[in-house]
Amino acid sequence: xxxxxxxxxxxxxxxxxxxxxxxxxxxxxxxxxxxxxxxxxxxxxxxxxxxxxxxxxxxxxxxxxxxxxxxxxxxxxxxxxxxxxxxxxxxxxxxxxxxxxxxxxxxxxxxxxxxxxxxxxxxxxxxxxxxxxxxxxxxxxxxxxxxxxxxxxxxxxxxxxxxxxxxxxxxxxxxxxxxxxxxxxxxxxxxxxxxxxxxxxxxxxxxxxxxxxxxxxxxxxxxxxxxxx
Numbered sequence: 309x310x311x312x313x314x315x316x317x318x319x320x321x322x323x324x325x326x327x328x329x330x331x332x333x334x335x336x337x338x339x340x341x342x343x344x345x346x347x348x349x350x351x352x353x354x355x356x357x358x359x360x361x362x363x364x365x366x367x368x369x370x371x372x373x374x375x376x377x378x379x380x381x382x383x384x385x386x387x388x389x390x391x392x393x394x395x396x397x398x399x400x401x402x403x404x405x406x407x408x409x410x411x412x413x414x415x416x417x418x419x420x421x422x423x424x425x426x427x428x429x430x431x432x433x434x435x436x437x438x439x440x441x442x443x444x445x446x447x448x449x450x451x452x453x454x455x456x457x458x459x460x461x462x463x464x465x466x467x468x469x470x471x472x473x474x475x476x477x478x479x480x481x482x483x484x485x486x487x488x489x490x491x492x493x494x495x496x497x498x499x500x501x502x503x504x505x506x507x508x509x510x511x512x513x514x515x516x517x518x519x520x521x522x523x524x525x526x527x528x529x530x531x532x533x534x535x536x537x
Contacts, residue, residue, distance in 0.1 A: 311425055312336045314355040316346040316372065317387070318364050326359065329414045330421070343367025347375050355382060357425055359417075360404070362388040362395065370402055377403040381465045383424040387412075400505040405466045406492065407502075423493035427469065440475050442536065443522060445514060447475055456514060466491070467510050470503075474524065474534035483531040507532055 313335045317323040320341065327337045338353055340346035343364040350358060350372075358376070362369035373384060386399040386407035396407050405424055408417060440447040446455045454461045454471060463471065470491050474482070482490070484500035492502065507524060515521050525535050 310334055310336045311356040312338065312353065313421065314338045314340065314346070314349055314353065314358045316340045316343070316359065316364065316369070317361045318342060325414075326417070329418065333418055333421075335421075341365075343369070343372045346372050350376050350380060350382065354380070356428070357421060358382055358384045359421070360384055360386050362386060362399070370398060373399065373402045373404060377464065383428055383465060385420060385424060396499075396501070397505055400502060401509060403464045405464070407499075427491070427493045428465065440472075442475060442478070442534075445475075445523060447472060454514070461513050463510075463513065466506055467513070470506055471510055471514070471524075471534075474532065478534045478536035481527045481530050481533040486531065503532075 313330055315323055315326050315330070315337060317326065317339070318341050323339050323341065327339055330337050338349055338355060340349050344366040346358075346360070346364070347367070349355075360369045360372060364372065367375075369386060369388070373386070376382065376384065383405045384403065386396075386404045387410065388395060388399070388407060389410040396409075399407050406420060408420060438449045440449070444457050447453075448455070449472065452468065454463055454468065470487065473487070473491050484503040487503050488500065511518070511521060511524055514523055523535060525533055527533060
């Protein structure tokens with residue numbers, strides 16, 4: 309069954325080009341030209357991935373992302389013409405899985421779409437009864453759920469995948485480039501700031517003290533690791 313992609317782009321020529329190329333790759337494509345319609349289509353059609361532009365009429369991409377994340381963990385790839393780092397970071401902090409900046413090549417965009425869909429599919433296929441318990445954290449891989457002191461933590465799909473990856477390889481240090489390749493599914497097209505922002509979001513949700521991390525630690529000059537004890 310073909311994967312369904314929702315393109316949210318107010319410039320029709322760009323939306324048409326994206327739609328044409330993604331259909332050529334075998335995807336089913338939906339298009340929204342404003343933020344409100346994007347929210348309606350996301351909830352009504354439940355797409356497998358959303359390409360979300362930032363500058364939109366009615367509701368901007370950040371507001372759309374906020375609303376989508378209240379109900380859906382669908383992978384979201386932010387598409388923006390803005391170069392400012394603050395806009396990219398804001399999208400990631402609101403729950404975007406990745407971003408791509410205009411102008412971009414269709415080859416790059418298709419590669420990112422495939423990578424995000426592939427990671428989602430692999431996650432759904434990895435059925436397991438494994439439960440990881442470290443400190444106050446419980447990662448129930450079968451239920452796709454993380455609990456802290458018996459309270460469920462609300463994580464995006466990417467946050468969950470990153471936490472599971474590090475926890476199942478506790479004490480092993482990974483560079484940002486390695487995490488991009490293993491968790492996001494690509495190496496060349498990634499931006500290592502994506503990893504830093506997602507780590508920060510995870511820490512805000514699983515750590516008790518922002519000044520004294522218990523679970524996700526930094527190996528200075530190298531990368532990140534999950535502490536076993």
